[in-house]
Amino acid sequence: MKIYIKTYGCQMNERDSESAAALLAEAGHTIVYTEEEADAVILNTCSVREQAEIKAIGKLGIMKRLLYEKPHMIFGIMGCMAQSRGEELLQKIPHLDFAVGTDNIHALPEIFEDLAKERAKIRKDARFGADTPGIDAHRVEEADKPYCAFISISRGCNRFCSYCIVPYVRGRERCREADSIVKEAEMLAEKGVVEIMLLGQNVAAYGMGDVLPPIPDDESPFADLLERISAIEGIRRIRFTSPHPAFFNKKLIEMIARLPKVCKNIHLPMQSGSDRILKEMNRPYNSAQYYKIVEDLRSLVPHINFSTDIIVGFPTETEEDFNATHALMHKVGFDNAFIFKYSPRKGTKSSKMTDDVPQAEKERRNQVLLAELEETNKRKNAALVGETFELLVEGPSKRNAERWSGRTDTFKTVVFPKPENIKEGDFIHVKVTSATSMTLYGEVVEK
Numbered sequence: 001m002k003i004y005i006k007t008y009g010c011q012m013n014e015r016d017s018e019s020a021a022a023l024l025a026e027a028g029h030t031i032v033y034t035e036e037e038a039d040a041v042i043l044n045t046c047s048v049r050e051q052a053e054i055k056a057i058g059k060l061g062i063m064k065r066l067l068y069e070k071p072h073m074i075f076g077i078m079g080c081m082a083q084s085r086g087e088e089l090l091q092k093i094p095h096l097d098f099a100v101g102t103d104n105i106h107a108l109p110e111i112f113e114d115l116a117k118e119r120a121k122i123r124k125d126a127r128f129g130a131d132t133p134g135i136d137a138h139r140v141e142e143a144d145k146p147y148c149a150f151i152s153i154s155r156g157c158n159r160f161c162s163y164c165i166v167p168y169v170r171g172r173e174r175c176r177e178a179d180s181i182v183k184e185a186e187m188l189a190e191k192g193v194v195e196i197m198l199l200g201q202n203v204a205a206y207g208m209g210d211v212l213p214p215i216p217d218d219e220s221p222f223a224d225l226l227e228r229i230s231a232i233e234g235i236r237r238i239r240f241t242s243p244h245p246a247f248f249n250k251k252l253i254e255m256i257a258r259l260p261k262v263c264k265n266i267h268l269p270m271q272s273g274s275d276r277i278l279k280e281m282n283r284p285y286n287s288a289q290y291y292k293i294v295e296d297l298r299s300l301v302p303h304i305n306f307s308t309d310i311i312v313g314f315p316t317e318t319e320e321d322f323n324a325t326h327a328l329m330h331k332v333g334f335d336n337a338f339i340f341k342y343s344p345r346k347g348t349k350s351s352k353m354t355d356d357v358p359q360a361e362k363e364r365r366n367q368v369l370l371a372e373l374e375e376t377n378k379r380k381n382a383a384l385v386g387e388t389f390e391l392l393v394e395g396p397s398k399r400n401a402e403r404w405s406g407r408t409d410t411f412k413t414v415v416f417p418k419p420e421n422i423k424e425g426d427f428i429h430v431k432v433t434s435a436t437s438m439t440l441y442g443e444v445v446e447k
């Protein structure tokens with residue numbers, strides 16, 4: 001069967017789609033890249049952002065037209081919307097054939113086999129540990145960036161931040177065995193992967209079980225995992241996302257500083273700079289503790305940079321609360337920030353609070369922070385002119401195919417004129433010659 005998988009939402013979903021594609025290809029199906037070519041379409045959905053959920057349901061409606069030409073067409077959903085609303089959607093959308101929850105991706109080949117036989121409607125909902133069959137399946141050769149791969153190290157989350165639906169739709173945290181993760185990384189390295197991105201809702205809590213913050217300073221199974229992956233020959237860069245700040249301890253900070261392969265760009269979701277709002281969000285740290293992580297890392301690795309997630313307009317957020325967020329953002333000097341205007345997600349604790357910050361005010365606060373980000377980037381990028389960086393080459397630049405681009409270990413994009421004999425996935429050295437707030441430009445100084 002020809003199967004098209006469309007992915008909505010986060011990198012975890014992208015990774016799940018890759019696993020699903022690998023399992024289905026192994027079962028003899030062909031993965032295609034347009035719905036027109038397909039006999040079956042799977043939407044890998046997301047409940048975390050309301051927009052992604054709306055888009056996926058809308059897409060299912062639009063795709064019904066495909067049934068006129070191909071009445072045998074199969075439609076399915078997978079991912080966290082399937083987990084949380086699968087049954088409801090199966091009832092509401094008559095042309096939806098199956099919904100498979102986040103922990104049952106390995107059931108897809110069986111579902112297709114059953115559907116091919118009897119087009120039965122199937123929903124599998126039982127939860128397993130995180131080492132579910134197929135979680136380590138990859139399609140390195142077919143990937144857009146065959147030199148780079150994602151590894152899911154855990155599923156679900158125990159934190160219950162008051163605005164977040166993840167613990168309800170992806171379940172409680174289940175961590176994979178370290179040996180299994182290391183084996184997967186070794187297999188990827190053998191296939192030529194040089195950069196690994198470790199994924200989880202709260203990677204810093206990996207292996208800690210039910211421990212509540214404040215966590216001890218000398219124990220971090222995640223730091224141990226970083227060390228083991230670092231020892232793998234062929235792996236040259238390790239990234240991870242997302243870590244909860246309350247699980248950053250001394251051991252993890254020192255390990256990040258000590259291991260050269262761990263990229264020096266840390267995504268550290270701040271959410272708010274107001275201690276009162278952080279409490280309302282059920283985020284067990286305050287602005288001073290957050291800033292201390294930044295300071296501790298910078299004292300060990302002066303060139304390290306940070307990205308973050310911020311929510312503006314959380315219920316009851318006053319001008320003073322917002323100013324505290326703005327001030328902390330300015331003090332840290334983030335190189336990137338994903339800024340979200342608060343919107344309530346049904347079933348979360350904060351959805352019971354009055355969404356009392358007007359939309360126009362949320363928009364204004366969003367714009368203020370975006371302007372802050374641009375200003376910081378302009379200043380920090382200008383300071384990099386004249387410096388030389390090692391880049392992982394990513395291929396032709398989006399705007400001009402004559403020029404190529406690559407990433408520094410701090411996740412900065414550098415655009416350069418393409419020299420002869422380089423290919424995607426190579427490492428080269430580039431000297432920065434000019435900069436904008438978004439991009440650095442440079443020339444190759446050494447291959």
Ligand code: SF4
Pocket residue numbers: 157158159160161164165166167201202244
């Ligand atoms: S840490 Fe909080 S925001 Fe992140 S997934 Fe868990 S509950 Fe959601």
